[in-house]
Amino acid sequence: MRRRHAIGAVLLSVVAVTALTSCADEPGKSEGKNGDPITVGLTYTPNIQFAPFYVAVEKGFYKSAGVKVSLRHHGAAEDLFGALKQGREDVVYAGGDEMLQARSKNLPIVDIATVYHKYPVALLVPEDSDIRKPxxxxxxxxxxxxxxGETYFGLLALLKEAGLSEKDAKVKYIGFTQQAALKGxxxxxxxxxxxxxxxxxDESGTPVRAITLSDEGGGQSLVGPSLGAKQSTLDKRGDDIRKFVDASLRGMQYTLDHPEEAVEISKKYIPGLDDGKKKRNALAVLRATEPLMRNDRGELGQIDPQVWARMAEFMYDQGLLDKEIQAEQAYDADYLPKS
Incomplete structure (x- = not known):
């Protein structure tokens, strides 16, 4: 499955797969005042990238917002959107590009908040490489x-930015063996x-440079990790979803303001994070994540309609969508906090 691998590539290799239970007194569940829990799908492995949600539970942000939230990590063999389709999840953490693909396959998923405003995928080259631009x-x-997945989408976008196609470069499918391939x-x-x-x-002693998508000439053409929900869920539980988004953004802000504390909080969710090396890695990942999460105005969660429009056109032109999608159908900023 394409979607299964896309987010999985982000996950740290140092953490083991585990499942969060549904009991109210165990990690992953936040009790609010009324109503059923909002179950949030956070992909396959507990990981520091999900610290904002762990923080929002442990700091009581969901509870104070009056909403119940249950965090759920998917099974290893589970489709990214499977539980959402089946009604076992209300919100899922996924790439905006992956959501657009899902919409082209008739899943009415809507982006309600952008987690990463800068696309997190790049071409990584040795620091002394003569590759400087797409x-x-x-x-x-x-x-x-x-x-x-996102690594492939990012490659296609870089090639298009350079006026190249896959035939102009020698694209090699290597699985998740980036370090071995580059070092070897x-x-x-x-x-x-x-x-x-x-x-x-960097931690392995092989510093690299990142060739990223350009922000110039109209900006990026891909939307990275975001929060999505089915339209039917938004119609039925709009108020709860707004509370969830607001509290989640508080968790993001707190995580970025207090990364060391966020790592400590995440120990409850991520096996092995007491290990010094893994803890240092988690902190480095959080610090590298901060510039990706804020837009040019320093805001969190905001949706950029222009990037969505460019992405819908780009992905259709690249044959990544089963059918043409109107970008404005795929997102809704109404669930973000009002300024």
Missing amino acids: QDLKGRTIGTPGPF NKTDGVMGYINNDAVSF
Whole structure:
């Protein structure tokens, strides 16, 4: 499944898969005043990237907002949107690009808040590489996990920015072996996540540079990790969803303001985080994540209609959508806090 692998690539290799229980006195569940819990799908592995949600539970942000929230990590063999389709999840953490693909397959999912305003995927090259811009990819061997997910979408966007196609570069599908491929000189560069893979390269003693999508000439053409819900859920539980989004943004802000405390809080959810090396890695990932989460005005959660419009056009032109999608149908800023 394409979607299964896309977010999975972000996850740290240092944490083990575990399931959060549904009991009210155990991690992952926040009791509010009334109503059924909002179940939030956070993909496959408890991970520091989800610290804002762990923080929102543990600091009582959901409870004070009057909403019950249950955090759920998917099973390893589960489709990213499977539980949402089945009504077992109310909100899912997924790429905006993945949501657009799901809409093209007739899942009426709507982006209600943008988690990463800057696309987190980039081409990672050795620090001394002569690759400096997307145009330099012509004739180069580029490794990416496969023809799916955000690493692949990011590669296509970089090539388009340079006026190139996949045929102009030597694209090699390497699975999730970016470090081995780059260190072993099997590729000239690899597609990876700025706030995870680049950090891991640095920690392993192989510093890399990130060739990112340009913000110039109209801005980026892809929407990264966001929060999505089905239209029927928004219609039935709009007030609860607004409370959830507001409290989640408080969790994001608190995490960015207090990264060390956020790591400590996350120990309750992430196995092995007491280990010093893993703890340092988690803190480095959080610090690398901060610039991705804020827009140019320093805001959290905001939705950019222009980027959505560019993405809908780009993904359709690249054959990544089963049918053409009107971008404005795929997001709704009405669930964000009013300024």
